[in-house]
Amino acid sequence: MSLDHILLALLAKPASGYDLKKEFDQGARHYWAAELAQIYPTLKKLETRGLLTSNPAGSDKGPPRRVYTRTKAGRSELLGWLKQGPLMGKQRLPYLAQLEHLYEADDLDATYNFVVQLRQHFATFGRFLSDVQLGDPEDMNDAQFHELITLQYGITACQARVAWCDESLDQIDNRRKRKETP
Amino acid sequence: MSLDHILLALLAKPASGYDLKKEFDQGARHYWAAELAQIYPTLKKLETRGLLTSNPAGSDKGPPRRVYTRTKAGRSELLGWLKQGPLMGKQRLPYLAQLEHLYEADDLDATYNFVVQLRQHFATFGRFLSDVQLGDPEDMNDAQFHELITLQYGITACQARVAWCDESLDQIDNRRKRKETP
DNA sequence: TAGTACATGTAAACAGTTACATGATTAT
DNA sequence: ATAATCATGTAACTGTTTACATGTACTA
Numbered sequence: 001m002s003l004d005h006i007l008l009a010l011l012a013k014p015a016s017g018y019d020l021k022k023e024f025d026q027g028a029r030h031y032w033a034a035e036l037a038q039i040y041p042t043l044k045k046l047e048t049r050g051l052l053t054s055n056p057a058g059s060d061k062g063p064p065r066r067v068y069t070r071t072k073a074g075r076s077e078l079l080g081w082l083k084q085g086p087l088m089g090k091q092r093l094p095y096l097a098q099l100e101h102l103y104e105a106d107d108l109d110a111t112y113n114f115v116v117q118l119r120q121h122f123a124t125f126g127r128f129l130s131d132v133q134l135g136d137p138e139d140m141n142d143a144q145f146h147e148l149i150t151l152q153y154g155i156t157a158c159q160a161r162v163a164w165c166d167e168s169l170d171q172i173d174n175r176r177k178r179k180e181t182p
Numbered sequence: 183m184s185l186d187h188i189l190l191a192l193l194a195k196p197a198s199g200y201d202l203k204k205e206f207d208q209g210a211r212h213y214w215a216a217e218l219a220q221i222y223p224t225l226k227k228l229e230t231r232g233l234l235t236s237n238p239a240g241s242d243k244g245p246p247r248r249v250y251t252r253t254k255a256g257r258s259e260l261l262g263w264l265k266q267g268p269l270m271g272k273q274r275l276p277y278l279a280q281l282e283h284l285y286e287a288d289d290l291d292a293t294y295n296f297v298v299q300l301r302q303h304f305a306t307f308g309r310f311l312s313d314v315q316l317g318d319p320e321d322m323n324d325a326q327f328h329e330l331i332t333l334q335y336g337i338t339a340c341q342a343r344v345a346w347c348d349e350s351l352d353q354i355d356n357r358r359k360r361k362e363t364p
Numbered sequence: 365t366a367g368t369a370c371a372t373g374t375a376a377a378c379a380g381t382t383a384c385a386t387g388a389t390t391a392t
Numbered sequence: 393a394t395a396a397t398c399a400t401g402t403a404a405c406t407g408t409t410t411a412c413a414t415g416t417a418c419t420a
Contacts (some may be wrong), residue, residue, distance in 0.1 A: 001406075001407070002274070002276040002279060003407080003408090005279070006279045009279065009282075009283035009286070012283075012286070016371080016372090017371085017372075017373095018370075018371055018372080026271060030273065030278075031273055031274070031276075031278035031279055031282075032272075032273070032274055032275070032276075032278075032279055033272050033273075034408085035408075035409065035410085036371090036372080036373085037373085037375095037408085037410080037411090038372085038407080038408060038409080040372065040373060040374090041373085041374085042407095044373095045295070059371070059416090060370085061369080061370055061371090061416060061417040061418070061419085062369075062370035062372095062415080062416050062417065063370075063371045063372065063414085063415065063416065064371080064372090065370090065371065066370085066371090066372075069205065073207060073317035075286075078283070078286060079286065081280070082274075082280055082283065082284055082287055082292075083287070083292075084280075084284065084303065085296065085299055086277040086280065086281075086296060086299050086300050086303065087276040087277055087280065088276075088277060088303060089215055089274050089275065089276045089277075089381095090215050090274075090331055091212065091213055091214070091215075092184070092213070092214055092271050092272075093213035093214070093215075093271065093273070094184040094188075094214075094269040094270075094271045095268040095269055095270060095271075096212075096213035096214075096332050096335060097184060097187070097188045097191065097213055097214055098263070098264055098266075098268065098269065098329050099207070099268075099328060099331065100191075100213075100329055100332040101191035101194075101260070101264065101328070102258070102328055103262055103323075103324040103325045103327070103328045104191070104194070104260060104261065104264065105261060105264055105265070106324070106366070108324075110264075110265075112326070114267065114268060117267055117268050118268050120322070121268065121270060137353060137356075137357065138360070141285075142285040142288070143285045144284040145285070145353075145357060146281060146282050146283070146284055146293065147282055149281065149350045149353060149354075150278050150281055150282040152346060152348050152349070152350070153343075153350075155277060156338070156342055156343075156346045156349075157342060157343070157346075160339060160341070160342030160343070161335075161339070162336045163338065164334060164335050164339075166388045167338075168331045168335075169407070172321060172326075172331075173326060175320075183378080183379070185379080185380090198399080198400090199399085199400075199401095200399055200400080202399070216380085216403085217382085218399090218400080219379075219380085219381070219382080219383090219401085219402085219403095220379080220380060220381080222400065222401060222402090223401085223402090226401095241388090241389095241398070241399070242389085242401095243388065243389040243390070243397080243398060244387080244388050244389065244397075244398035244399050244400095245386085245387065245388065245398075245399045245400065246400090247398090247399065247400085248400075260400080269374065272408095340402090353408085
């Protein structure tokens, strides 16, 4: 599973389940997301496998925290995962499934509006990612440099999708006009 | 769930589970994939919900087929799904998780090779999608037109990823050279 | 006093994968 | 003979989501 290894990777520094959830939500993790209900049991499982250790820690407000630390075994498990080469997984893009079959609605205006909404979504998310400023590659350590190129993936992906939306809107509009005056 | 609705959409014309699996594998379905072990029970479930009907049909070779047909209720369920607007789902890109944490291996050559492998993958898949020739938009019916713009998404996404790989390889190489001669 | 952020967890349901079982037909 | 393709299905497992349960401390 990937979540196991992502948690192992995120635990380069000790953290609690709650901390890790925030890391997923902070958008730098545009490539994966996880709920607390999945994170807590996964951390426990990793601890029983000896890849993490945990100790309770006080908290300023609210209940006590449980902070997890990666073990040597955890680190070598992580390195093994990294050495496998790129894991491609499966793409799941429900909006493309919808778009491909939107001809069933028999309404090009509906298709046009659908793509307008998609464009809006990609543009907003692209702006969100671009706002994460990481500075000049020359001043970075290796961790920051790897974060930078990963973030650039997200930004260029959004730009390419917006461009595809614009191109598609043109094509839909042309088709619409051809239907009006046949 | 999306698979329910994708199967409903694919059943614009009657087909068997086996036929539908081939449609997923034919790459035009670059946005979703499913195994037979998931397709067969899902079709049964859709039939008990009254969204599909099935009848057995002979086969030239091998055991008899079971061909599913969409009902009126099935079509309106589909239209309801399409009318919801774009469903964004969650991105799961394990290779980006690996790349962001590949600094742990402390080896820029490993990072470089990783991106070379990614580039190879995206380029190959992009060529595979480009080979699906659909012809001129003006001669198409609405179904083919929607298939075209969906396919163009896949092609431009691959091109953008290859461009990102090339840009990243440059940046990694620059960093490598800076480390050699500090 | 109501809501939000902190903080951890469990239970049940749903989604998806891997492995297995069966058996016919066609090509090598 | 052996493998590939056709064709359908089940069982066990793994992964993910939604809903629930608990309780503190601070802010509006």
